[in-house]
Amino acid sequence: MKRKIVIAGGTGFIGTYFAKKYHDMGYDVKIISRKQEHITWDQHQEIIGALEDSEVLINLAGKSVNCRYNTKNKEEILTSRLETTQTLGDALLQCKNPPSIWFNSSTATIYRHAEDRPMTEENGEIGDGFSVDVAKEWERSFFSYQLPNTRQVALRIAIVLGEEGGVMTPYKNLVKFGLGGVQGSGNQKFSWIHIEDLFNITQFINDNKELNGVFNCSSPYPITNRELMNQLRTSLNRKLGLPSPKWMLEMGAVFIGTETELILKSRWVIPEKLEKAGYSFTYQKIDDALQQIVRNRLLHRD
Template structure:
């Protein structure tokens, strides 16, 4: 049995990871904004959780699914940098610190790319608020250096999976006849199945030579147009009205989010993972959506 600490473990990804680790018989300790679990204000509790831990996974951070006003911008940034610093400072006080610290990052760190894919070695860092958050997040993480704790930053693409996450709004758009391309539809969509996130974490944990930055994404990114076409097909919806950019921008105001989430072209390839020998369980969007639809049907009729 291993001791695994999940910081920011109350969200969609965190809940999935917690269940998987517990199914394997491991002890899972959650750090989050509120109880149950250890809160970020509990410095001693965080130290005790990290002492003798085998693995620390930090997913903490305010959701970017909001309007980028000044208050939300401050919270998005602070919720990532602040929690990373708390964990790093706590590790420094441990006699037996975690063997591996995996910190979430984001594939949004790369520029809008419709011309070529971005890898860890040749990817070009972009500009704008989201990119600055990603850069400062990684800087705050790698500012720490430990003799006994290996560090990995996962630049996560859009995470898809059954029971929640980003797939849910796409699903409802398709069901209500609005599942056409968004904007031009040519923007690239990089994603990762939530179970492959778990499998990547286990792969990195088992391969002690791996450290640094890894793109956490499927090896087969697709265009937004192909994504929406596939979702319609899997949900048996023949009609999907396209949503032009002006309408997206108007809708984003009403639902209090930003169009960047669907209009930025994220073309990311997990080159380091592939070279290390990792194999994906859900490499294609068809396999991913098939699994989500099947699992959600099983829950619905169970």
């Protein structure tokens, strides 16, 4: 009988990558999604059946924050995270043989705007505002479950870089159209993680049975927005890039239906717990990550 993994929210950028990795490792991958070809969120018995005798549950579900923060979208962003987490928690309580570990997404945005010092799990300061409130409620809901046979790990994920999507597409488009200069002051920190490291982190935590709680999932070397755009121009062989001042970004954000917070908030996040536990990053520096992504894109395009 095949070993089993459950990925909730498994049809997005991260979930698709994780599902392929587990398939390639020989696992039976069960996906819970809003899409009808998978187990859907209203199929409670099927969810319990998928979780029964599985090894790992990874919850990545939640509406994308890449939208305008109007009343309707804000409500959907929050409820899509809380309701899916509660559905999974309730289902786990009904399992006779639940998975030994439950990974739940969280976000590195939970920390305040920081240009003065890095934020660690132990000494980071929680911020304020809508995005932070969502993150706090999400983690509160997750850790409200007391599961004697299942370790619980909240992944405070930084901005994920990978060749199949994520933020790479809009950033690369800016560079290609000559707008790859600094955004805002350019001093805001950009905390990031390569998708391969994010997957490897879940493997590492799963293997180290003493690890639980919250983990910052970010490269140990965050960079400034100025450095990011410079590296992107280099990797895409573009010499020039016009800067985008804050007022221009605010106009553009309305036009393309997003929020400037995604670009202008300074996320200075360090993976202190992972480093202390001995995790070794495959992609520590942004230039290595971008070169791999651009190189693979070119290979696949050819």
